[in-house]
Amino acid sequence: MGLFYHIGKYFLLLFRVFAKPEKLKIYYRETIKEIDKLGINSIGIVAIISIFMGAVITIQTAYNTENPIYPKYLIGLTARDTLLLEFSSTIVALILAGKIGSNIASEIGTMRVTEQIDALEIMGVNSASYLILPKIIASVIFTPFLCLMSMLIGIFGGWIAGVSTGVMTTQDYVYGIQYAFIPYYIVYALIKIAIFAFLITTISAYHGYYSYGGSLEVGKSSTKAVVHSSIFILLFNVILTQLLLS
Amino acid sequence: MIEVQNISKSFNNVQVLKDINVHFEKGKTNLIIGQSGSGKTVLLKSIVGLHDVDVGKIFFDEVIFNELNFKDKKDMRKQIGMLFQGGALFDSATVEDNVIYPLDMFTEMTKAEKRDRANECLKRVNIINANTLYPAEISGGMQKRVAIARAIALNPKYLFCDEPNSGLDPQTAILIDDLIKELTIEYNMTTIVNTHDMNSVMEIGDKVVFIYKGEKWWEGTKHEIFETENNELNNFIFASKLSQEIRKLKNKT
Ligand SMILES: Nc1ncnc2c1ncn2[C@@H]1O[C@H](COP(=O)(O)OP(=O)(O)O)[C@@H](O)[C@H]1O
Ligand SMILES: [Mg+2]
Numbered sequence: 001m002g003l004f005y006h007i008g009k010y011f012l013l014l015f016r017v018f019a020k021p022e023k024l025k026i027y028y029r030e031t032i033k034e035i036d037k038l039g040i041n042s043i044g045i046v047a048i049i050s051i052f053m054g055a056v057i058t059i060q061t062a063y064n065t066e067n068p069i070y071p072k073y074l075i076g077l078t079a080r081d082t083l084l085l086e087f088s089s090t091i092v093a094l095i096l097a098g099k100i101g102s103n104i105a106s107e108i109g110t111m112r113v114t115e116q117i118d119a120l121e122i123m124g125v126n127s128a129s130y131l132i133l134p135k136i137i138a139s140v141i142f143t144p145f146l147c148l149m150s151m152l153i154g155i156f157g158g159w160i161a162g163v164s165t166g167v168m169t170t171q172d173y174v175y176g177i178q179y180a181f182i183p184y185y186i187v188y189a190l191i192k193i194a195i196f197a198f199l200i201t202t203i204s205a206y207h208g209y210y211s212y213g214g215s216l217e218v219g220k221s222s223t224k225a226v227v228h229s230s231i232f233i234l235l236f237n238v239i240l241t242q243l244l245l246s
Numbered sequence: 247m248i249e250v251q252n253i254s255k256s257f258n259n260v261q262v263l264k265d266i267n268v269h270f271e272k273g274k275t276n277l278i279i280g281q282s283g284s285g286k287t288v289l290l291k292s293i294v295g296l297h298d299v300d301v302g303k304i305f306f307d308e309v310i311f312n313e314l315n316f317k318d319k320k321d322m323r324k325q326i327g328m329l330f331q332g333g334a335l336f337d338s339a340t341v342e343d344n345v346i347y348p349l350d351m352f353t354e355m356t357k358a359e360k361r362d363r364a365n366e367c368l369k370r371v372n373i374i375n376a377n378t379l380y381p382a383e384i385s386g387g388m389q390k391r392v393a394i395a396r397a398i399a400l401n402p403k404y405l406f407c408d409e410p411n412s413g414l415d416p417q418t419a420i421l422i423d424d425l426i427k428e429l430t431i432e433y434n435m436t437t438i439v440n441t442h443d444m445n446s447v448m449e450i451g452d453k454v455v456f457i458y459k460g461e462k463w464w465e466g467t468k469h470e471i472f473e474t475e476n477n478e479l480n481n482f483i484f485a486s487k488l489s490q491e492i493r494k495l496k497n498k499t
Contacts, residue, residue: 026350115334118296123348124323 010206016128017136017202030134038100038135038201039142043149045099046092050083050150053091054157057082062167072168076176079158081185088150089189090237093196096143097229101204104135105225108208109218117209132205136198143197144190151186188244195236200229247272248293248404248436253302255292262288264461266302272436275427275450279441280457281482286440287331289457290406293438294326295319306404324352327397327435329407329426333389335381335396341368342377345396352400367395371425387418391425398429405430405437411446423449444483447471456482 021027061078108131111117120127155177162168204225211221248270255263262285270276278286291297293304295312304312311322335344345364349355355363368377371391381389390410397405407426411419427450430437439446447454451468456479458464464479474480484490 023351110337114332114337115330116336118291119328119330119334119336121296122294122323122326122328123351124320125351 006206009210010202013128013132013206013209014202016126017132017205019126019129021129021133022126027130027134030130031137034134034138035142038103038139039146042096042099042146045095046146046150047153049092049095050088050153051157051160053087054079054083054154054159055161057087057154058158058162058173059165059167062162062165072172073176073179075162075168076158076173077179078176080155080177080181083151083154083158084185084189088147088154089192089196090233092147092150093143093193093200093233094230096139096146096197097200097204097233098226100139101200101225101229102222104201104204105208105211105222106218108132108205109211109221110208110215112209112211113214113218128209132202132209135205136201139197139201140194143193147189147193148186151189191244192237192240195240196233199232199236203229203232247305247307248438249305250293251303251305253292253299253304255288255297255299262460263292263299264459266457266462268455268462268465270436270438271453273431273434274452275430275437275439276453276455277439277441277447277451278455278457279444279447279482282442284457285460286442286457287408290408290438290440294328294406324400325403327400327402327405329390329393329397329405329410331408331412333381333386333393335389335393337381340378340380341373341384341392344381344392345399348396348399363399364395367399368392370398370429371395387414387422390414390422394422394425394429398433401433403433403435405433405435407437407439409440409442411441411443416445419443419445420449426450444489458482 058075058079061075065074108117111131117127117131120130159170159173162173163170204222207221207225207228208218211217250266250268250270253263253266254261266289278289280286288297292299293311295304299312302312303310306322306325309322311319314322335341336347339347342361342364345367346360349360349363353360365377368374371394373388373391373395376384376388376392381392384392394410405426410426411422414422423446426437426439429435439450441447447468451471454466454468454471455462456464456476458478464474464476466474471479471483484493
C-alpha cells in the first residue's frame with residue numbers, strides 16, 4: 001500500500017514538473033545554474049574515483065592472468081569493457097546518487113520546511129516545475145559527459161598503474177583497449193547514465209518536496225533520497241541491460 | 247474584504263479546522279489569535295489557497311477564490327502578499343533579488359524599473375544599503391522587513407502575515423506590527439495577521455478572532471477582548487503569572 005501511494009504521488013509530482021513552463025528565460029537561467037551545481041561540481045569526484053578504479057581493475061586483471069597462456073592484451077581489454085559496461089555508468093551513477101541526490105533532497109526539503117516553496121506558490125509560480133525541471137534537464141544533459149570523462153580517465157588510470165607496476169607494456173595496453181571494440185557499448189552506457197540521472201533527480205526531488213516538519217525531517221528525506229535512488233539505479237540497471245544488450 | 251464561509255480542513259483524517267465562518271474587513275488589521283497548534287497557520291494557508299479546503303467558500307471581495315480555475319487563481323495571486331513565519335526569503339538570492347522576484351514573475355517591467363520598485367519597497371521598510379547581502383547575512387528583524395518589502399512589491403490588495411513577530415525581541419516586534427498597520431492603511435489592504443502575542447492584539451488588533459482547537463471561539467475588537475466572559479479566551483489572554491496578578495488587582499478596585 002505504502003509503495004503504491006508513493007509511486008502515485010511521485011507521478012503526480014512529475015505531472016506538475018512537466019507542465020508548460022511560464023517564463024522560459026527564468027528556466028533557462030536556472031538550468032545553467034544547476035549544470036554548474038550538479039554537473040561541473042561533480043567532475044572532481046568522478047575524476048578521482050575513475051582514475052583509481054581504472055588502476056585497480058588493471059592491476060587485478062594483470063595478477064589474475066599471470067599464466068602465460070593468457071595474452072597480455074587481455075588486461076587492456078578487460079579494463080576497457082569493465083569501465084564501458086558498468087563502472088562509468090552504474091557505479092558513477094551510484095556515487096552521484098550520494099552526492100547530488102542528497103544535495104537535491106536537502107535543498108528542496110529546506111525550502112519546503114522554511115516555507116520558501118509556499119512563498120513561490122503564493123507568487124503564482126509552479127514550484128514543482130520551477131525547482132525540479134532545471135535540475136532534471138541539467139543532470140540528464142550533463143551526466144553523459146561525466147560518463148565519457150570517467151571512461152577516458154579510467155582507461156588512463158589503468159595505463160599508469162599497469163606500466164608503472166610493470167605488469168604490462170604500453171603496446172599491450174593500447175592493443176588491448178582497441179581489441180574487439182564495440183562502439184555500441186558507449187551508447188549503451190550513455191543511455192543508462194542519462195536514465196539513472198533522471199531517477200536520481202526525480203526521486204531525490206520527490207523526497208525533498210514532500211518533507212514536512214523541521215531540519216530533522218530534511219535529514220531523513222535526504223537519506224531516503226540516496227537509498228531509494230540507489231535501489232532504483234540497481235533495479236533499472238538490470239532492466240536496461242536486458243533491453244539494450246540482449 | 248475577505249469572507250470565509252463554513253470552511254473545514256483535515257489532514258490524514260484529523261480535522262484541523264472545524265466549520266469556520268468569519269469576515270475580515272478592508273483597510274483594517276484583522277488578527278487571528280490562538281495557542282500554538284490551534285490551527286492558525288492552516289487557516290491562513292487555506293484562505294490563500296496553499297491548502298485546499300475540504301468544504302466551504304472563501305470570498306476575496308466578490309470573487310469566490312477557492313472555486314476559481316487555475317489561471318484565474320494565478321491572476322488573483324498578483325493581488326496577494328504574504329509574510330511567512332520565518333520570512334521565507336530565498337536563501338540563494340540577495341535581498342534585492344528577493345524583492346525583485348515577484349516583479350520578475352508577474353510584470354513585464356524593464357530591469358531598471360524592477361530595481362527602482364524594489365528599492366522603493368525596501369526603503370519603505372527601512373532597509374537601506376543591504377541590497378547585495380544574502381538573507382543569512384542579516385538579522386531576523388531585517389529578514390522580516392525584507393519579506394514585507396517582497397510582499398508589498400506588487401501593490402497587493404490583500405496581505406497575510408503568519409506570526410510576523412515570532413522570534414523577535416519585543417521592541418523589534420512592535421516596529422514590525424506598526425509597519426504592518428501603516429502599510430494596511432497606506433495601501434488600503436485587507437490584512438490578516440496570525441499571532442499568539444497579546445502585545446500585537448493591543449497594538450494593532452482592529453478586529454480579533456480567537457481560534458480554539460480549530461474552531462472559531464470568539465470574535466470582537468481589542469477593546470471588547472478584555473471584557474469577555476469567555477473562559478478559554480481568558481485563559482489564553484491571562485496565561486502569564488504577571489497578567490494574572492494584574493487582573494486580580496484590577497478586579498479588586
Ligand atoms: N501539512 C500538514 N500535514 C499534517 N498535519 C498538519 C499539516 N499542517 C498542520 N498540521 C497540523 O494542524 C494542526 C494545526 O497547526 P497550525 O495551523 O500550524 O497551528 P498554529 O496555530 O500553531 O499555526 C497541528 O496539529 C499540525 O500538526
Ligand atoms: Mg502557526
